[in-house]
Amino acid sequence: MIDFKLVADNSDILLAGLRYSLALTCSSMLIGIVLGCLLAMARLSSVKWLSLAASAYVNLFRSVPLVLVIFWFYFLIPFFGFKVGPDKSVFITFAIFEAAYYCEIIRAGIQSISRGQVGASQALGLTYVQSMRYIILPQALRNMLPVLLTQTVVLFQDTSLVTIIGIKDFMGANVVTASNNGALKEMYTFAALGYFCICFPLSMLLKRLHKRIAVLR
Amino acid sequence: MTSLHLDWGILFEESPTGDGPYWQLLLTGLKWTLATAMSGWLIAVAVGAVVGVIRTVPSRWLSLLGDAYVEVFRNIPFLVQLFFWFFVLPELLPEAAGSWMKQSMPRPEFFTAAVGLGLFTAARVAEQVKSGIQSLPRGQRNAGLAMGLTLTQTYRYVILPMAFRIVIPPLTSEFMNTFKNSAVALAIGLTELTFQMKQMVEYSNQVIITILATTVLYMVLAMAVNRLMAWIEHKSRVPGLIAGGGK
Numbered sequence: 001m002i003d004f005k006l007v008a009d010n011s012d013i014l015l016a017g018l019r020y021s022l023a024l025t026c027s028s029m030l031i032g033i034v035l036g037c038l039l040a041m042a043r044l045s046s047v048k049w050l051s052l053a054a055s056a057y058v059n060l061f062r063s064v065p066l067v068l069v070i071f072w073f074y075f076l077i078p079f080f081g082f083k084v085g086p087d088k089s090v091f092i093t094f095a096i097f098e099a100a101y102y103c104e105i106i107r108a109g110i111q112s113i114s115r116g117q118v119g120a121s122q123a124l125g126l127t128y129v130q131s132m133r134y135i136i137l138p139q140a141l142r143n144m145l146p147v148l149l150t151q152t153v154v155l156f157q158d159t160s161l162v163t164i165i166g167i168k169d170f171m172g173a174n175v176v177t178a179s180n181n182g183a184l185k186e187m188y189t190f191a192a193l194g195y196f197c198i199c200f201p202l203s204m205l206l207k208r209l210h211k212r213i214a215v216l217r
Numbered sequence: 218m219t220s221l222h223l224d225w226g227i228l229f230e231e232s233p234t235g236d237g238p239y240w241q242l243l244l245t246g247l248k249w250t251l252a253t254a255m256s257g258w259l260i261a262v263a264v265g266a267v268v269g270v271i272r273t274v275p276s277r278w279l280s281l282l283g284d285a286y287v288e289v290f291r292n293i294p295f296l297v298q299l300f301f302w303f304f305v306l307p308e309l310l311p312e313a314a315g316s317w318m319k320q321s322m323p324r325p326e327f328f329t330a331a332v333g334l335g336l337f338t339a340a341r342v343a344e345q346v347k348s349g350i351q352s353l354p355r356g357q358r359n360a361g362l363a364m365g366l367t368l369t370q371t372y373r374y375v376i377l378p379m380a381f382r383i384v385i386p387p388l389t390s391e392f393m394n395t396f397k398n399s400a401v402a403l404a405i406g407l408t409e410l411t412f413q414m415k416q417m418v419e420y421s422n423q424v425i426i427t428i429l430a431t432t433v434l435y436m437v438l439a440m441a442v443n444r445l446m447a448w449i450e451h452k453s454r455v456p457g458l459i460a461g462g463g464k
Binding site: 001060063064065066067068071072075076079157158160161163164171175184185188189191192195196199200203 | 288289291292293294295296297298300301304305308309393396397398399400401403404410411414415418424425428431432435436439440
C-alpha cells in the first residue's frame with residue numbers, strides 16, 4: 001500500500017517538509033507559551049481593562065477555526081502591503097493563535113497554586129514580578145508541563161493545515177509528491193503513517209509523565 | 218495599500234458563483250458548516266459512546282480494540298484523515314463500492330466530511346465517556362453485580378445513566394470543536410463557511426468586510442452553542458456532586 005521506492009526517491013522534499021513542520025511547531029510553541037504566560041497574567045490581573053482585553057483576545061481565538069485564522073493572515077498581510085510569503089507569515093499566525101490556547105492552560109496552572117503562597121510571598125515583601133518569577137510560575141509550570149506538551153502534540157498535528165494555503169510542510173510535501181506521481185493512495189497512506197509514528201510515541205510518553213507528576217504533587 | 222473604505226453594500230451585490238448575493242453565499246456556507254458539524258456530532262456521540270464503553274468492560278480484547286481506535290484517530294491530523302477517506306478509501310474498497318463512491322455517491326464531500334469528522338471526534342468522546350465511567354465509585358458496579366444483574370444490565374441500568382450525565386460538561390467543548398473542525402473540510406471541496414469566505418474574497422476583493430462578516434458569523438455560532446450547552450448542563454446536573462450545586 002505504501003510505495004517505499006517512491007518515498008525514497010522523493011525523500012528530499014519529504015524531509016524538507018518534515019523540517020518545516022517541526023520548525024513551525026517549535027517556534028509557535030516557544031512564542032505561544034511566552035505570549036500565553038503574559039496573557040494569563042493579564043487575565044488574572046486586577047487591572048480591569050487589562051483582564052478584559054486579555055479575555056477578549058482568548059475568547060476570539062478560541063471561538064473561530066484555525067483554518068479561518070490562517071486565511072485571515074493569508075489575505076490580510078498582502079492586503080496591507082507587506083511582502084512576506086505565506087510560508088513565513090504562518091509562523092506569526094500560529095504563534096498568535098496558539099497563545100490563546102496556551103494562555104488557558106497556564107491560567108489553570110496558576111490558579112492551581114494555593115492562595116496562601118501568594119499571600120506568603122507578599123508578606124515576605126516580594127514584588128508582584130518577583131513572586132510570579134520565583135514562587136508562582138515555577139510551581140505552576142511544573143504542574144502543567146504534561147498539558148502544555150500535550151497541546152504541543154496537537155499543535156504539531158494542526159500545522160498540517162498550512163497545506164491548504166499551498167505550503168510544503170510534511171503533509172504538503174506528500175500532496176505534491178502524490179500529484180506529481182499519480183500516487184494519491186500510496187502517499188496519503190504514508191502521510192497518515194508518518195504522523196502516527198511521530199505523535200503516538202509522544203502521546204504515550206506524555207501519558208507516563210502525566211502520571212509521574214500527578215503522583216509527586 | 219488598498220483604501221480602508223468599508224463598503225457594506227458589497228454584501229447585497231450579486232456573486233458570480235450563482236449563489237445569489239454575497240450575504241447569501243456566506244449563509245449557504247454557514248448552512249453547510251451546521252449540517253456537517255451536526256451530523257458529525259451525531260456519529261461522534263454514537264461511535265464514541267460504544268468505543269468508550271468497551272474500553273471499560275472486563276474483556277482484554279475489547280478494551281484493547283477501543284484503545285487502538287482512540288490512539289489511531291487522535292494521533293493522525295484531521296486533514297490527513299479526511300484526505301485518506303476521500304482519496305484512498307475508494308481505492309481500497311472492492312471495485313464496485315469504490316467506483317460508486319467516486320462516481321455516484323451523492324454530495325461526496327459532504328458525506329466524507331461528516332463521517333470523517335464523526336469518526337475523528339468519536340475518539341475524543343470515547344476518552345470522556347471512559348473517564349466518566351471510571352469516575353463512578355467502584356461500589357456502584359459491584360453493587361449492581363452483587364444484586365444479580367448481568368454485566369449488560371449493570372451497564373444499562375446503573376453505570377451508563379450516571380456516566381452520561383457526568384460526561385455532559387466535558388463534552389461541551391468537544392461539541393464546539395466539531396463546528397471549528399468542520400472548516401478543515403474545505404480542503405476536500407465542501408462549500409462551508411470558510412470556503413465561502415475564500416470565494417468571496419477572491420471574487421469581490423473586499424478583504425476586510427468579508428473577514429469581518431465571516432468572523433462575526435463564527436462567533437455568533439460559538440455563542441449560540443455555548444448557551445445551548447450551558448442549558449443542557451444545567452438540566453443534566455446530578456444533585457449531590459460538586460458540579461451539581463447545593464440542593
